[in-house]
Amino acid sequence: MGPRVNTGEEHGGHESQDGVLRSGRSGDSPERKRSPPGGWPTPRSLYLHVPFCRHRCGYCNFSVLAGRDDLQDRFLDAIESEVRGVRARTGSESPLLLDTLYLGGGTPTQLTDARLQRLMRILRENVTLSPGAEFTCEANPEDVDVTVLSRLKEAGVNRISLGVQSFHDSKLQTLQRSHSRDHAIGAIELAAKWIGNVTIDLIFAVPGETLADWRQDLECAVSLPIRHVSTYSLTYEKGTQFWSRRKRGGLTPVDEAVDIRMYRASRQVLGDACFDHYEISSFAMPGYRSQHNSVYWNGYGWYALGPGAARFVEGRRHVNHRSPTTYIKRMLETGDATAEHESISLEQHAREIAAFGIRQIDGIDLAEVDRRVGYEFSRTIESVLESCEQSKWLCRNGSHVKLTSRGLLFADSVESMILQ
Template sequence: MPHDPYKALYLHLPFCVKRCGYCDFATAAVPADSPEIDAYVEDLCLQIRRKAKEGELGAIETVYLGGGTPSHLGLSRLSMLLYTLSLSMRLEPDVECTMEANPESLTERMVRDVWALGVNRLSIGVQSFDDDVLAVLGRAHDADAAHRAVAAAQTRFENVSVDLMCGIPGQSASSFEASVREAVSLGVTHVSVYPLTIEAHTPFNAAVLAGELDEPDDDVEAEHMEIAARVLAEAGFERYEVASYARPGFQSRHNIAYWTGVPYLGLGRSAATMTQNAERRMRVQDGQVTDDLNARGMAAEDLMLGMRMTRGVSDDHVARAAALLPAAPAVLEELALEGLVKHEDGRWRPTERGWLCGNDLYGALFDLA
């Protein structure tokens, strides 16, 4: 079907030095010298060139190399991938190009080379600066390696993000707060904070079922998220999305694309693609349709996704949605009475309680369809 041009490109690199016990992503622990990685990257380069020939990369504004651990690929493969990308699309400085990395595989030389090849944002999977917490998570690095990785990244990159996790069994509030403060002190420009989620079919799930690991406590996770909000706000970071904080001008444009209905193309194993036109929005993963929304469904989903953002949705947005979803204004009023959203300055915005009770907030809006 004819569709709006893709504005965001996601490249999935599903390889890690080891697989963490909580991970349910489409990844595998594969040695760095494995021919399997060579074959995968070569195929991904072919996919990129094919999409370029089909004219699908001409309007791309953000690129994200995710995983897995892209830095685990090593320099030669990353160079081939980024060179192919630069030949296939406009990879200018105004195109945000993010690469994920983990501390155990990010080196100063890699930083210099990927920067020269067009990457302009690094996202480092730190998770914690507490060695005991890192041991619980089964991470392949320690706190010293995390410090070295951030320092290496900053030899070229101004735009450096770190991921932190909270609500981890055995992680105290003081330990988590110390990690947030450490990220600030290192001078990063973006912090993402994710509560630990126990996913089915993971080693952590088996450990919880066997009584070997405590299940994450919702109240503890809420306390930790409130600590992050307070510490980062005091340090001059702005919370622009439920899990993301940035210094002014350093919000992730790629993340925002996902929450604002921007069509995106995913390449690589299990990468999702979202296509849309005025009548239909469809998500496809591994050749299977995972979502197929009509205009009403699109309107409801856009309201729901908008509530992941601090800025929420405007009155004009709600009025347009109400043409397809007449109950939308009344539902927002009900959510306001429940303390999940608030109305101010011509916008409906999520409250802190709305984010903490996200299932109630998002479900009520999506049910409008």
């Protein structure tokens, strides 16, 4: 959809985000082999990556299959096999009990109607949603119609994430999106009627964009019936068309100072419209924070299915093959599409909770992190915290730590210092 951070899919950009929460530490401390007091939590969240898209947008580095809808049936066979394997590994006959379920991509709504129904049938047979569970599905504005929305609603989807990106036609063209401003507005209004809880992604700092353009995007967004917005500065990931074009001088990035002013404008315009800025890139009306992303930010463990998907279960992280065709082949031939896996040491786990948790505007309580891992981890990062405090990136109140307004602009640096 847009650049993301933390969706459980391994991609290098946004709302996940990248996405995959990985520190890369090998964990050679004495805490290496220990598990948290009470053991690793049983995941109650699942991310499912649907890789199909009409075409690949120039800035996208996600695991995507463009123009290969002929593979949809085999993909669903693979997903069915994978989710059954996950269930079997829990050792229980029961479906997986979930508090959050997230269908991302790619574009889940690129599945044909019959295949979307089959996907929902596979989920019905293998997962049970707890009362009040959050069930999100991503969609592109051009796919949103009554048929799709009614399918999503009858399957229990109660949150829809639209890859709007902008309300300016020229900016959408630069981003190589196939929808228009009118499509986006129509999709939001229709989705709000059917699903109620609508979140949108918006991208800023697109070549040629001015601060005034971005403010108009934000003002248009808050005039519409949305409950949540994720905003991302355009990134040029290696391997994408935008990366090559920029290298050749064919795309000129927005000046960094303007990029920062755009980020501040997001906070101001969305804040004035009662959207709470609760994570670096995320803004929500009261009661509409993303429950699913909160699981990533707080390191609670999650299942993940599909190409590039990364799961964190029982203190181990498994990442599936990024290539959708390799994923399908491996899954159907061997029942396992894992490309990499690693055990997470207790110290690594603590560092990840602290590093990703601090992305939340309310900050984190390090005493709580210590309690979760069962030892005084916070002492390990004392020098990092002191250095970030001196740079005025962090402020502390007892064991509570949060980013300052200035620190929000250096969150990636704080994150990597804590992870090291």
